[in-house]
Amino acid sequence: MLEAGLAELAAAGYHNVSLEGVARRAGVNKTTVYRRWGTREALLLDAIRARATAEVPIPDTGDLREDLLALVRTAIANLATVEVQAMVRVAVALSPHDDAVAATSRAFWTERLAVDGEVVRRAVERGEIAPVDPERVIEAVLGPPYFRLLVTGRPVTDEFLVATVDLVVDGLRR
């Protein structure tokens, strides 16, 4: 049913999403959807939380460049799906007006950046790079593709991801 909710969000836009539409997609009774969420805000929160608990494999190739590249490719493939993208876009628009959405997004990212930072901590331990704030590095490689995908609308090609990671790794190895 959450999948149906995300699909409806992506197709209709947050503005026009209806719990009736979710029920239709899920093939369940309207009252079932209402009982579960009641409002589209509740649906959105549930979707963010589900994303937070999804298993994210942390690459460990022994090479920082390869690890970051694998991590960014997975994150962007995920963000490129209409469902996740719809959810993220709506969260961006609602955060200043909805404390629950803002807090849930922040909690999601606190956890995700800490987990992803592991690849940087390992590189420091291996002596591959000098000590650095691991989360900053993750933000430096995720920021530009998120910026393209959500804000500028420029194409997020694999070549762009490679160039983004290379620039950051070059900076760290200097």
Next chain:
Amino acid sequence: MLEAGLAELAAAGYHNVSLEGVARRAGVNKTTVYRRWGTREALLLDAIRARATAEVPIPDTGDLREDLLALVRTAIANLATVEVQAMVRVAVALSPHDDAVAATSRAFWTERLAVDGEVVRRAVERGEIAPVDPERVIEAVLGPPYFRLLVTGRPVTDEFLVATVDLVVDGLRR
């Protein structure tokens, strides 16, 4: 009146923005607002276009790091205002569902990245760095603070902007 429109957008959220609210803020008749925009989409498009034509000083200190820092500080100070931030957040949410908003945002960024890229072109001409795609460099310094401000909600401190620019410049000078 456009200022009133942006203030209303920031205060009410796109979802709840009303042209009546804009009229109240601007101290003009409701029909005046309707004649000018008709819909909130038209108001949003007008706001993006106004931002596009705003004068943006391109720093020219003779040092890439200083130029990028000045550029990012100005961009983020601008994005940190409630009006611009509301406009950008709404554009992020609407782009997949509204071709005019998507096209206007893309046109804005095509122009802005080209203009900002001037500081990188100059650094290449000075021989400060090896030839590089200028717009990529701008995206590498704007991406992480946009990511923080819009997506993760982490604080965009000046120290963060400095660290972001330093990492990129280190990568380019390697």
